[in-house]
Amino acid sequence: MRLRIKQPSVLPGFGLTLGFTLLYLSAIVLIPLAALFLKSAGMGWSSFWATVTSPRVVAAYKLSFGAAAIGALINAVFGFVVAWSLVRYSFPGKRIVDAMVDLPFALPTAVSGIALTTLYSRNGWIGQYLEPLGIQAAFSPLGVTIALTFIGLPFVVRTLQPALEDLDPDMEEAAASLGASRWRTLRRVILPTVLPSLLTGFALAFARALGEYGSVVFISGNMPMRTEIAPLLIVAKLEQYDYAGATAIAVVMLLISFAILLAINVIQWVASRHRIGG
Amino acid sequence: MAGTIAFRTGSASSGAAGRPAITEPAPVRWALIGVSLSFLGLFLLIPLAGVFVEAFRKGAGAFFAALRDPAALAAVKLTLLVAAIAVPVNCVFGLAASWAIAKFNFVGKNLLITLIDLPFAVSPVISGLIYILVYGLHGWLGPFLSAHDIEIIFAVPGIVLATLFVTFPFVAREVIPLMQVQGNDDEEAAITLGAGGLQTFFRVTLPNVKWAVLYGVILCNARAMGEFGAVSVVSGHIRGKTSTMPLHVEILYNEYNFVAAFAVASLLALLALATLALKSFVEWRSRRPFAEAPDAAVLEDLSHEH
Amino acid sequence: MSIEVRNITKTFGRFTALCDVSLSVPSGQLVALLGPSGSGKTTLLRVIAGLEHPDGGSGSVLFHEQDVAGQHARDRHVGFVFQHYALFKHMTVFDNIAFGLTVRPRHRRPGRDEIRRKVQDLLRLIQLENLANRYPSQLSGGQRQRVALARALAVEPKVLLLDEPFGALDARVRQELRRWLRRLHDEIHVTSLFVTHDQEEALEVADRVVVMNAGRIEQVGTPDEVFHQPATEFVLNFLGHVNVFRGRVQQDRVVFGSLAVDAPGAAAAEGGEAKLFVRPHELDILVHPGRFDCLPARVTRIQSAGPFVKLELLTEDGQPVHVELSHDRSNRLGLHENDTVYVRPRQSRVYLGQYSI
Numbered sequence: 036m037r038l039r040i041k042q043p044s045v046l047p048g049f050g051l052t053l054g055f056t057l058l059y060l061s062a063i064v065l066i067p068l069a070a071l072f073l074k075s076a077g078m079g080w081s082s083f084w085a086t087v088t089s090p091r092v093v094a095a096y097k098l099s100f101g102a103a104a105i106g107a108l109i110n111a112v113f114g115f116v117v118a119w120s121l122v123r124y125s126f127p128g129k130r131i132v133d134a135m136v137d138l139p140f141a142l143p144t145a146v147s148g149i150a151l152t153t154l155y156s157r158n159g160w161i162g163q164y165l166e167p168l169g170i171q172a173a174f175s176p177l178g179v180t181i182a183l184t185f186i187g188l189p190f191v192v193r194t195l196q197p198a199l200e201d202l203d204p205d206m207e208e209a210a211a212s213l214g215a216s217r218w219r220t221l222r223r224v225i226l227p228t229v230l231p232s233l234l235t236g237f238a239l240a241f242a243r244a245l246g247e248y249g250s251v252v253f254i255s256g257n258m259p260m261r262t263e264i265a266p267l268l269i270v271a272k273l274e275q276y277d278y279a280g281a282t283a284i285a286v287v288m289l290l291i292s293f294a295i296l297l298a299i300n301v302i303q304w305v306a307s308r309h310r311i312g313g
Numbered sequence: 314m315a316g317t318i319a320f321r322t323g324s325a326s327s328g329a330a331g332r333p334a335i336t337e338p339a340p341v342r343w344a345l346i347g348v349s350l351s352f353l354g355l356f357l358l359i360p361l362a363g364v365f366v367e368a369f370r371k372g373a374g375a376f377f378a379a380l381r382d383p384a385a386l387a388a389v390k391l392t393l394l395v396a397a398i399a400v401p402v403n404c405v406f407g408l409a410a411s412w413a414i415a416k417f418n419f420v421g422k423n424l425l426i427t428l429i430d431l432p433f434a435v436s437p438v439i440s441g442l443i444y445i446l447v448y449g450l451h452g453w454l455g456p457f458l459s460a461h462d463i464e465i466i467f468a469v470p471g472i473v474l475a476t477l478f479v480t481f482p483f484v485a486r487e488v489i490p491l492m493q494v495q496g497n498d499d500e501e502a503a504i505t506l507g508a509g510g511l512q513t514f515f516r517v518t519l520p521n522v523k524w525a526v527l528y529g530v531i532l533c534n535a536r537a538m539g540e541f542g543a544v545s546v547v548s549g550h551i552r553g554k555t556s557t558m559p560l561h562v563e564i565l566y567n568e569y570n571f572v573a574a575f576a577v578a579s580l581l582a583l584l585a586l587a588t589l590a591l592k593s594f595v596e597w598r599s600r601r602p603f604a605e606a607p608d609a610a611v612l613e614d615l616s617h618e619h
Numbered sequence: 620m621s622i623e624v625r626n627i628t629k630t631f632g633r634f635t636a637l638c639d640v641s642l643s644v645p646s647g648q649l650v651a652l653l654g655p656s657g658s659g660k661t662t663l664l665r666v667i668a669g670l671e672h673p674d675g676g677s678g679s680v681l682f683h684e685q686d687v688a689g690q691h692a693r694d695r696h697v698g699f700v701f702q703h704y705a706l707f708k709h710m711t712v713f714d715n716i717a718f719g720l721t722v723r724p725r726h727r728r729p730g731r732d733e734i735r736r737k738v739q740d741l742l743r744l745i746q747l748e749n750l751a752n753r754y755p756s757q758l759s760g761g762q763r764q765r766v767a768l769a770r771a772l773a774v775e776p777k778v779l780l781l782d783e784p785f786g787a788l789d790a791r792v793r794q795e796l797r798r799w800l801r802r803l804h805d806e807i808h809v810t811s812l813f814v815t816h817d818q819e820e821a822l823e824v825a826d827r828v829v830v831m832n833a834g835r836i837e838q839v840g841t842p843d844e845v846f847h848q849p850a851t852e853f854v855l856n857f858l859g860h861v862n863v864f865r866g867r868v869q870q871d872r873v874v875f876g877s878l879a880v881d882a883p884g885a886a887a888a889e890g891g892e893a894k895l896f897v898r899p900h901e902l903d904i905l906v907h908p909g910r911f912d913c914l915p916a917r918v919t920r921i922q923s924a925g926p927f928v929k930l931e932l933l934t935e936d937g938q939p940v941h942v943e944l945s946h947d948r949s950n951r952l953g954l955h956e957n958d959t960v961y962v963r964p965r966q967s968r969v970y971l972g973q974y975s976i
Binding site: 498499501502503504505506507508509512516517520521 | 691695705
């Protein structure tokens with residue numbers, strides 16, 4: 036058999052459209068990304084390692100990971116309740132509420148950043164009630180977590196909604212007819228079925244939060260070692276013309292993003308295999 | 314990965330029709346709805362309301378004065394310019410990529426689809442950084458560009474490039490799956506009827522995917538106008554020259570000019586609301602149900618022979 | 620316009636869809652391509668239309684003795700009706716039918732009034748005159764099918780190719796539409812080729828039937844020929860149920876247990892294996908063996924609902940046999956389950972290896 040790059044077709048335009056796609060993809064995405072990896076390769080292993088393990092960088096990674104993980108966890112819990120309410124119940128204004136869930140996608144991050152900062156600052160709408168309790172929200176790791184929760188909110192809801200809609204009502208009725216309580220049905224029947232979607236939503240929210248910049252930069256206060264997130268550190272290094280340092284941090288973040296992307300694909304793949312098998 | 318959701322053409326989310334007979338007791342139901350609405354209220358509604366309240370804190374006069382400021386107007390113009398370039402270019406790319414990927418079988422197709430989604434997995438800051446590494450003063454093309462007096466980084470071309478990157482996948486990722494599902498029958502039918510390639514594309518293919526294209530364009534436009542991180546890294550923040558609206562918001566905010574900052578931000582918030590409304594409209598339009606006539610009608614109209 | 624296909628081979632990866640296929644369709648006929656799924660019939664149709672390219676330029680396709688292999692599908696003037704109709708969803712019935720006329724280059728494009736008149740004529744032909752402004756989604760399956768046909772006919776094709784034209788329809792609509800297609804063909808006389816996996820449909824509608832299997836043509840003939848004189852075992856099997864008995868050649872006869880069938884000329888294969896094929900309605904049942912050669916069998920099931928009485932029997936060596944009798948004959952025999960009866964073929968075909976007698 037002859038190896039063919041492309042099967043013949045009666046439709047025209049393959050060479051033109053694929054050629055344009057590859058050219059544009061290379062110019063906008065592949066070559067600039069390659070520049071990042073080449074630049075970091077050029078700095079040598081020891082200086083790369085020294086940069087990415089310096090205390091300030093490690094502190095930034097810790098904050099980014101910690102706040103992103105907590106934010107994604109909050110979203111997993113409340114996102115489940117929101118998705119469940121939107122799919123299962125009817126209440127006035129549901130369509131608008133459903134549309135509003137995407138607000139963090141649509142609202143420019145700078146806008147959410149200054150809005151959240153103003154709300155949670157000492158004399159803001161919400162901050163004024165936290166202050167007497169001794170809680171400082173703005174310019175603290177808590178503020179970073181709030182911003183990252185906001186930015187990841189739609190992911191869990193939007194990945195769970197279709198999964199909940201696809202749930203087979205027969206399954207729940209069967210569980211009920213077998214004498215299972217509603218709570219038991221949720222735990223033993225519904226949760227395991229939608230778990231892959233929940234995990235995917237969590238991972239997407241986590242990944243988005245890791246890289247987030249605009250909505251965090253205002254509320255965090257940007258204190259080195261305390262409220263400085265990894266993307267912010269990249270900007271700080273750039274402002275000092277430390278391109279190598281910025282690149283090294285960026286490469287580590289990018290590799291982590293790709294790893295999460297891979298994990299999501301594995302979750303989906305495993306889930307689809309189970310669906311076919313079951 | 315970050316920044317968008319898939320176009321939901323399948324089931325309607327107003328699941329009342331398919332609701333299972335079993336549900337929770339009313340108090341539980343209302344408690345869950347209450348928790349949902351409180352959570353969304355706290356995280357979505359209050360920040361959104363805050364933007365408008367802060368914008369009008371010193372009255373409508375101060376609000377409009379802030380928008381009439383030449384630097385603000387320049388920022389609006391630059392934002393519109395960037396979107397006017399990035400959206401059509403990525404739209405054309407999305408259509409070209411969809412045609413190649415959905416209508417033909419070739420080696421490496423899945424890899425190509427993954428690569429197209431790549432920009433969503435990249436942090437906005439890194440999206441800006443990579444262009445500095447290519448076009449910046451110390452970048453690959455830096456010496457060549459400065460020798461020829463071409464400004465890209467800390468100038469408008471850099472902002473456009475960074476925006477192209479962050480909005481790269483929007484149209485393609487909406488249109489590719491839809492075209493794949495639709496298959497090649499319609500196009501083959503058009504061609505056997507004598508239509509040329511362009512006629513087939515514009516009269517058959519494009520109408521079939523128009524809602525997905527529009528959906529992608531709406532999301533692409535929102536991101537193009539609202540992008541902050543990537544643009545911030547490459548812009549240089551030159552007031553009135555290389556500041557887009559989100560960057561202008563940052564400048565004003567850092568100058569403690571809160572009313573002006575929130576006034577410009579409120580325009581962006583309106584854009585976000587318009588985006589959500591349009592998006593919901595397109596979702597609703599594209600899955601409008603059609604009633605299929607019963608086949609009995611066929612027997613009926615075939616029975617009166619001429 | 621006649622169609623001729625010569626030595627076409629087409630593979631998809633490792634799968635051979637067509638293997639050196641040749642076929643000729645005389646002008647003005649309605650021909651059925653019949654076969655199971657995967658037999659290559661749709662691929663053959665698509666190769667004729669120019670939608671699929673044969674391997675490495677193998678073979679040729681001729682319309683009216685002219686080679687069209689180098690011609691693009693657009694220029695072959697073929698009317699192609701897709702299995703799922705491929706109607707343009709965003710166009711009305713009228714615009715769908717007019718499409719082929721409106722995409723012509725300006726100098727060959729008919730005027731607006733002429734297009735309107737032509738579409739009206741076609742709507743009359745498919746009896747959907749009052750549905751011109753409907754969208755495909757507002758039509759029933761059968762109506763969509765006829766719109767697809769009208770759209771293909773609008774460009775006055777030299778040949779009409781239909782891929783499983785009734786495949787997606789209800790059984791009742793299917794029967795109605797295929798008779799209508801036959802009458803339509805008698806009216807317009809365009810050389811037509813349609814793909815089907817339903818032998819009843821092929822036998823009822825077509826002038827000639829082409830039976831395909833595994834990328835090859837098994838037989839070409841009139842419906843009578845392929846049904847009564849099947850050229851191969853496959854054809855026999857595919858066109859309705861058939862009982863198979865295995866036996867051996869002894870002199871001029873083939874012996875199947877206590878049954879022997881005359882097979883003049885079989886002697887050459889003395890001692891060889893032979894198969895006897897008998898359709899259910901070609902078998903007779905006797906209550907007493909009498910002087911005929913016959914097989915004893917036990918009645919396991921009698922199903923008398925329907926136009927025939929269907930019997931299921933089991934021979935002594937455990938082979939199931941299906942028999943169809945008229946209600947008359949069955950009543951006269953007065954059969955019950957578990958009766959022992961004797962089976963005798965009134966008509967049969969014997970196959971020795973590849974040869975049939």
